[in-house]
Amino acid sequence: MDHGRHHNGKRKPVKADRRHVIVGAAALAASGCVDGRGGSDTAPRIRWLARRERALQIYTNTSLMGPVLAAFRRLYPEIVVRLEDMNSTRMAEQVEALANAGEEGPDIVWSTAMDVQVKLINDGYAQAYRSPHRLAMPDGSVWRDQGFGVTAEPIVFAYNRRLVPQEAVPASHSDLLQLLEARRDVFDRRVTLYDAERSGVAMMQLSADTQIYPDAWRLMDALGATRPRVDTSGQRMMGQIADGRMVFAYNMNQSYGDSWAARIPDIGLVTPRDYHLSVSRVAFIPRNAAHPNAARLFLDYLLSRAGQNVIAGLGIRPVRDDVQGARRPAAPGVRPIRVGPALLANLDRERRDRLLLRWGRAMGDAPRAPVDFTAP
Numbered sequence: 001m002d003h004g005r006h007h008n009g010k011r012k013p014v015k016a017d018r019r020h021v022i023v024g025a026a027a028l029a030a031s032g033c034v035d036g037r038g039g040s041d042t043a044p045r046i047r048w049l050a051r052r053e054r055a056l057q058i059y060t061n062t063s064l065m066g067p068v069l070a071a072f073r074r075l076y077p078e079i080v081v082r083l084e085d086m087n088s089t090r091m092a093e094q095v096e097a098l099a100n101a102g103e104e105g106p107d108i109v110w111s112t113a114m115d116v117q118v119k120l121i122n123d124g125y126a127q128a129y130r131s132p133h134r135l136a137m138p139d140g141s142v143w144r145d146q147g148f149g150v151t152a153e154p155i156v157f158a159y160n161r162r163l164v165p166q167e168a169v170p171a172s173h174s175d176l177l178q179l180l181e182a183r184r185d186v187f188d189r190r191v192t193l194y195d196a197e198r199s200g201v202a203m204m205q206l207s208a209d210t211q212i213y214p215d216a217w218r219l220m221d222a223l224g225a226t227r228p229r230v231d232t233s234g235q236r237m238m239g240q241i242a243d244g245r246m247v248f249a250y251n252m253n254q255s256y257g258d259s260w261a262a263r264i265p266d267i268g269l270v271t272p273r274d275y276h277l278s279v280s281r282v283a284f285i286p287r288n289a290a291h292p293n294a295a296r297l298f299l300d301y302l303l304s305r306a307g308q309n310v311i312a313g314l315g316i317r318p319v320r321d322d323v324q325g326a327r328r329p330a331a332p333g334v335r336p337i338r339v340g341p342a343l344l345a346n347l348d349r350e351r352r353d354r355l356l357l358r359w360g361r362a363m364g365d366a367p368r369a370p371v372d373f374t375a376p
Contacts, residue, residue: 049293088113107295115343117282133303140338149280172274180222191228193250220362233372255316
């Protein structure tokens, strides 16, 4: 049975965890239509067709959309934009269900769960688009002209400056391992980390850590020995670092941590000097996009200097190296998670089960926070 339809055969609107509708102004007269001067460099015919489509539907779980969409609307106010905000698992289910039923789907799917995005692309749910910004994109940020990494965000440690002594602030993964083993008094029951069993992003990071760091499982055992609180909500985790219930958070997105540190001086962030992961928010155009030209126009805007500068203005490192927000050199030891088929290994059931079984043993009976269904 197709649960996406009413009894009369008409398609129901997709229900998301949070819904925001952003509506543009009335259509512009032909003489006033926006051209490529906004920075997207999209082909004139695609721009013309996008204006005729007059609509754009986006599935996302990123927190970037407000300012980015506001900037896009200023350029193309005749396009009505609908935003569906949901977690990556629900997003994938909706994309697959609509395409498999032969129905029109969303126009852009943009998610922090890189491996889930790559699987959808690999399984044939995306269409190719040769963006005019393709040559400006770094290696590993575009796959098959279908998946586009839009950001390059470091993964860091977060801690409470007031409660963690300076000598107990780890500068690297190896420092953290030694401190967890030697200073149990500081960290006992006061560490928080993402739940790899219930968070796709955490599972992806766990997989990368175990491939890069030879002592990764020893580190997981040491984290588990502190009786940590495992969570799916970055907001809860950072909130507990801020109020002192927790003193340390492992593997936090730097841009998100920065947004807290800017408001709360007690929060400190560490970019590990031995290595740090760099993750991206991956966007693609579904093969059954209802408004494919509006999708191409928006994707070009995301990848353009103008769009990348808006992202940089939010304190988030853009993927392109030739925009203002990326001119500050990346911290040493960056290990980008590339957009591509290597991510499919994270979703291999046998490998996933093996990783999660080992991770579960490391965490023991660590308390688990309630599931946040909006978490990536």
